[in-house]
Amino acid sequence: MDDRIVEHAKILVDWSTEIKEGDKVIIRAHPSAMDLVHALYKEIGAKKATPLTLMSTNELSRTYMLEHGEDFDTPEHLLALVKESDVFISIRGDDNLSSMADVPGDIVSSHARANQPLMKLLMDKRVSLTQFPTASQAQFAGMSLEGYKDFVWNAILRDWQEVHDQQEMLRERLSKTDEVCIEGKDTELYLSVKGMNPVNSDGKHNLPSGEVYVAPIPESTEGTVYFDMPVVQSGREIHDVRLEFEGGEVVDHSASSHEDLLTTLLNTDDGSRRLGELGIGTNRDIDRFTRNMLFDEKMGDTVHLALGYAVPKSVGESLKGNESAIHVDIIKDMKDGRLLFDGEAVLENGRFFWE
Amino acid sequence: MDDRIVEHAKILVDWSTEIKEGDKVIIRAHPSAMDLVHALYKEIGAKKATPLTLMSTNELSRTYMLEHGEDFDTPEHLLALVKESDVFISIRGDDNLSSMADVPGDIVSSHARANQPLMKLLMDKRVSLTQFPTASQAQFAGMSLEGYKDFVWNAILRDWQEVHDQQEMLRERLSKTDEVCIEGKDTELYLSVKGMNPVNSDGKHNLPSGEVYVAPIPESTEGTVYFDMPVVQSGREIHDVRLEFEGGEVVDHSASSHEDLLTTLLNTDDGSRRLGELGIGTNRDIDRFTRNMLFDEKMGDTVHLALGYAVPKSVGESLKGNESAIHVDIIKDMKDGRLLFDGEAVLENGRFFWE
Numbered sequence: 001m002d003d004r005i006v007e008h009a010k011i012l013v014d015w016s017t018e019i020k021e022g023d024k025v026i027i028r029a030h031p032s033a034m035d036l037v038h039a040l041y042k043e044i045g046a047k048k049a050t051p052l053t054l055m056s057t058n059e060l061s062r063t064y065m066l067e068h069g070e071d072f073d074t075p076e077h078l079l080a081l082v083k084e085s086d087v088f089i090s091i092r093g094d095d096n097l098s099s100m101a102d103v104p105g106d107i108v109s110s111h112a113r114a115n116q117p118l119m120k121l122l123m124d125k126r127v128s129l130t131q132f133p134t135a136s137q138a139q140f141a142g143m144s145l146e147g148y149k150d151f152v153w154n155a156i157l158r159d160w161q162e163v164h165d166q167q168e169m170l171r172e173r174l175s176k177t178d179e180v181c182i183e184g185k186d187t188e189l190y191l192s193v194k195g196m197n198p199v200n201s202d203g204k205h206n207l208p209s210g211e212v213y214v215a216p217i218p219e220s221t222e223g224t225v226y227f228d229m230p231v232v233q234s235g236r237e238i239h240d241v242r243l244e245f246e247g248g249e250v251v252d253h254s255a256s257s258h259e260d261l262l263t264t265l266l267n268t269d270d271g272s273r274r275l276g277e278l279g280i281g282t283n284r285d286i287d288r289f290t291r292n293m294l295f296d297e298k299m300g301d302t303v304h305l306a307l308g309y310a311v312p313k314s315v316g317e318s319l320k321g322n323e324s325a326i327h328v329d330i331i332k333d334m335k336d337g338r339l340l341f342d343g344e345a346v347l348e349n350g351r352f353f354w355e
Numbered sequence: 356m357d358d359r360i361v362e363h364a365k366i367l368v369d370w371s372t373e374i375k376e377g378d379k380v381i382i383r384a385h386p387s388a389m390d391l392v393h394a395l396y397k398e399i400g401a402k403k404a405t406p407l408t409l410m411s412t413n414e415l416s417r418t419y420m421l422e423h424g425e426d427f428d429t430p431e432h433l434l435a436l437v438k439e440s441d442v443f444i445s446i447r448g449d450d451n452l453s454s455m456a457d458v459p460g461d462i463v464s465s466h467a468r469a470n471q472p473l474m475k476l477l478m479d480k481r482v483s484l485t486q487f488p489t490a491s492q493a494q495f496a497g498m499s500l501e502g503y504k505d506f507v508w509n510a511i512l513r514d515w516q517e518v519h520d521q522q523e524m525l526r527e528r529l530s531k532t533d534e535v536c537i538e539g540k541d542t543e544l545y546l547s548v549k550g551m552n553p554v555n556s557d558g559k560h561n562l563p564s565g566e567v568y569v570a571p572i573p574e575s576t577e578g579t580v581y582f583d584m585p586v587v588q589s590g591r592e593i594h595d596v597r598l599e600f601e602g603g604e605v606v607d608h609s610a611s612s613h614e615d616l617l618t619t620l621l622n623t624d625d626g627s628r629r630l631g632e633l634g635i636g637t638n639r640d641i642d643r644f645t646r647n648m649l650f651d652e653k654m655g656d657t658v659h660l661a662l663g664y665a666v667p668k669s670v671g672e673s674l675k676g677n678e679s680a681i682h683v684d685i686i687k688d689m690k691d692g693r694l695l696f697d698g699e700a701v702l703e704n705g706r707f708f709w710e
Binding site for chain 2: 080
């Protein structure tokens with residue numbers, strides 16, 4: 001087995017989910033990720049914790065959903081399992097990223113709604129989402145499998161304590177900030193994060209990570225922003241997204257491809273025209289866009305904004321974050337831009353203030 | 356996909372576990388059996404029930420057990436999952452039947468003890484154990500994979516209602532029987548089943564099935580019995596087992612190979628020298644010994660006796676079945692023997708009384 005798989009498992013167990021004796025652990029994986037599951041069983045065994053693995057594949061979901069149709073039941077047996085567990089490790093690594101291509105959107109939404117209680121339950125658990133490098137994901141990224149393995153494990157096998165400490169400087173500074181400004185090509189955007197709660201994302205809930213994020217005050221966003229990187233939704237890419245905000249809401253938008261899909265996303269519900277997240281990527285081992293948000297949003301020298309839902313822990317106490325059924329991250333390259341906290345540059349020409 | 360996999364799934368869903376709308380279903384499978392899992396998801400979706408799949412492989416268990424050592428915790432999260440479920444379908448189909456070869460027996464036992472509560476819980480559920488034909492199991496049977504597929508699906512894809520009705524004649528007659536006698540080569544064995552509860556095993560809990568079984572009165576067995584077919588235990592074969600019973604207990608025993616292993620089994624505990632089961636196989640599509648008890652014990656024209664534990668539902672009300680940590684089935688060919696209920700032959704020279 002590739003040594004890097006063993007290291008990957010050790011980080012998941014020791015750092016990300018801090019598994020200890022007596023913990024009840026759930027792993028969710030596609031059989032393609034079997035080597036990582038195997039390495040995890042070894043580490044979990046050494047901790048004297050108790051694992052079980054849910055086999056999850058897009059093809060199974062697709063066939064089940066199509067045959068069932070709408071009005072899915074909430075999987076109460078799965079909820080009971082999660083309730084009784086301490087740790088949930090979800091491994092991405094499907095062998096076909098297009099498996100859901102022929103499932104109508106309303107069926108997917110109906111299934112997601114029925115599974116909503118699971119998401120709520122997981123908020124109280126030690127949860128980590130990670131990636132196993134598969135041929136399908138390499139293909140989707142336009143890379144060779146061996147090249148993609150290097151990319152994935154370079155991004156994952158890091159000293160996460162060091163990452164944590166560096167990002168802590170950014171998080172602390174952001175926590176004392178009222179107004180954030182993003183400047184760059186066709187971009188001048190202001191938003192308030194006053195009283196909000198910035199989060200240091202340091203390889204625990206996402207592996208890889210390398211990001212500090214915060215919920216903006218939903219009504220505060222003003223100005224215009226242009227995004228260099230595409231939004232990938234259901235296999236379609238929306239390019240050159242431009243948004244104009246007034247009073248926190250998108251009042252104008254455009255894109256050079258699939259603009260209609262962007263319009264549909266913005267019209268989802270009351271909250272889908274407002275921001276739920278400002279994120280700042282710090283992981284310079286993620287050196288390219290691979291059409292995989294778990295990686296893309298953590299790229300060094302990028303910021304991203306999410307339309308829709310605000311992650312509750314990034315919302316300040318006694319404040320309200322944005323609510324919506326969607327959470328769509330859109331990434332902006334900052335190599336030629338500036339990120340300012342209350343008028344002071346914290347990221348400029350590809351350097352953070354501590355660099 | 357092989358049409359027989361679709362039929363296999365339909366039997367499991369419609370006949371074996373009678374899945375209906377709203378049922379919460381657990382499948383346990385090795386990825387080698389993915390095609391059957393996929394076919395099951397389709398059938399379960401059509402019933403508007405809710406499946407999830409536990410990924411179970413011997414290699415994962417082996418590595419976990421070795422790393423953990425003894426004193427396993429009971430998997431409380433798995434128990435919570437099973438408690439909340441209605442149906443449990445377990446699919447055999449590992450890719451390596453020797454995976455546990457380097458795990459010491461005491462570790463396996465310790466793990467089995469920790470999982471004992473799971474077995475109890477499953478007694479209240481609609482449970483079915485079946486086989487997916489894999490190359491590893493074909494190899495273990497000494498067969499080609501294509502030949503083994505024919506064998507497995509011939510045994511499984513039957514009219515189980517018809518099997519049920521035929522076996523019901525045998526079950527009814529056995530339920531009115533006091534003394535059973537097995538006659539054959541080097542064999543004259545008597546045991547009492549008076550007041551016990553014979554069970555018609557008709558493709559529900561085991562698929563394939565084709566057997567009527569009952570718990571003997573633990574103290575009743577008298578005489579000698581010779582078994583033509585080997586006992587396979589942890590990859591070792593005990594051949595030519597001979598047992599002599601007095602007052603229900605084995606008082607003498609021999610075997611032509613691995614006699615020491617037989618001795619160890621007999622010395623496991625107080626109940627391991629008494630019988631927990633008499634079974635009568637009726638499935639003539641199982642026409643050979645394949646070193647797989649799920650099939651072997653259902654062979655047409657065989658009987659089997661189990662040392663140890665009696666399945667509770669085969670024990671008569673207000674009576675006690677045998678108790679033990681083991682349940683070791685041993686099979687006897689009856690083509691040249693006779694099976695008598697209260698002195699009347701019900702199976703003689705390869706024909707049942709209704710044939």
